Amino acid sequence: MPHTPEPDEDDLDAIAPPQPVFHVEQALLGALLLDPHRIDDVKGITADSFSTAAHAALYAAIRTLPRPDPAEHAKNTKWLDRVLATALEEARGLTASYLHALVQVCPWPRHAPAYARMVEAEHARRRLLTAAERLVHTVHDVSLPHPVQTVLAEADALAAVVDDIANRFPPRSGVLPRTPAPPPTAADDTEAVEEEQLLLATATARPDDIDAVRWLLPDDLTLPLHAGLWQCLTTLARRDEPIDPVTVLWEAQQRGLLDDGSEPGEILRMLAEPAGSVGHWAERALQRSLLATAEHTGRRVEAYAGDSANTPFQLVAGARRALADIAAVRTRWQHAAGATPPQQRRAAPATRAGPPTTTAAHAARPTRATR
Incomplete structure (x- = not known):
């Protein structure tokens, strides 16, 4: 899998918000990168549901690209390479090592639906906060x-x-x-x-x-x-x-x-x-x-x-x-x-x-x- 030359490779972790939802998003993305077919079990969220541009770009790429053959996916990183290349168009700070880290931090890929529900809940909270802030600003x-x-x-x-x-x-x-x-x-x-x-x-x-x-x-x-x-x-x-x-x-x-x-x-x-x-x-x-x-x-x-x-x-x-x-x-x-x-x-x-x-x-x- 090619390595994207980025001098600040660890910046994604450095700038990530410390809230629990960030780690939930990592677990969900890791589950989908490891088992792409689990995307069928993920409901109620879009790329906009994620808290960072990098995570949003990765989810959009996973959702958009054709899913790999499970046997081939277990042998090589070609599909992961395509996910990275697609996501880099929207989030230039992404690296191959970060994708590998996502796979490593996912406790159980079969829990992807539960992770997605958590992401959806946090996105709902942010949407509500934004709408309330707009109301106050308008007043x-x-x-x-x-x-x-x-x-x-x-x-x-x-x-x-x-x-x-x-x-x-x-x-x-x-x-x-x-x-x-x-x-x-x-x-x-x-x-x-x-x-x-x-x-x-x-x-x-x-x-x-x-x-x-x-x-x-x-x-x-x-x-x-x-x-x-x-x-x-x-x-x-x-x-x-x-x-x-x-x-x-x-x-x-x-x-x-x-x-x-x-x-x-x-x-x-x-x-x-x-x-x-x-x-x-x-x-x-x-x-x-x-x-x-x-x-x-x-x-x-x-x-x-x-x-x-x-x-x-x-x-x-x-x-x-x-x-x-x-x-x-x-x-x-x-x-x-x-x-x-x-x-x-x-x-x-x-x-x-x-x-x-x-x-x-x-x-x-x-x-x-x-x-």
Whole structure:
């Protein structure tokens, strides 16, 4: 068998990731190099399923080349030479000695199907991690002209990966990842705070518009105080009670919202400065909530997929539970996008004017309010 002159012949071992899957891939490739007919027993993987370019090139060559006669293969290395020559077209660092090493490290060639299943499981984890990373990256891409639509498309792509993994590894009921979910990202978003203040003030000035934005929930707002005040407004509106800054402040006191040291005078001043329309500010708040939910979902799935101790069954269960959070906000967003009235043109009784209605992109905002 000819030896390919490569000065750094041992680099494949040096640069290989230390994860167990690397050794599993070696065992699988060794089994197929030793007994090529066992390729018929290997299901569910392709060259892309391997963690290194060298292993992917070898598997592609093994899968592509005609299988040798078993008797001839036992006598010479001609087929191994062809595998090496073919694989070298994609991975120039391969050597004949590495192929021989693969054969030597394979414990039992008849275990090839089990090795392939392990490779498939690890590939599923990497695919899930990549899809989750794309979702998080998209949430933070402030250049997007239509951030919600683009983020939801990435969420759908992540869900499609989860469904494919579920088809390959049917989930078992009650099996969730052992990895703790990361805490929500906390960030300073002055714009979100200001817009929520305008929402609360405008809803106080125009309480008849509150019913039209029932899709907005307190937890969609970024600050606990804002969430509590929105709950005060919706409660007063549902009871058909008088709504103005004073009645809202009184309801807030009854709910203990002032126990954190919030100044009543500051709340009254905030509620007395409306601008724009309730629907506009509510839609802006819901958009931020959707993007923040998508970001947190992506980070949860990243954490699950980044933990190699989680099985494919656990990854599917955990990812589906995380994606359910996006689905819930998405339903409300679709309702809002079809029901929100245009920005009102009549003059507002405040000194601050709101921006024109838009759903322009913003970076993911702070953690959702907690009650």
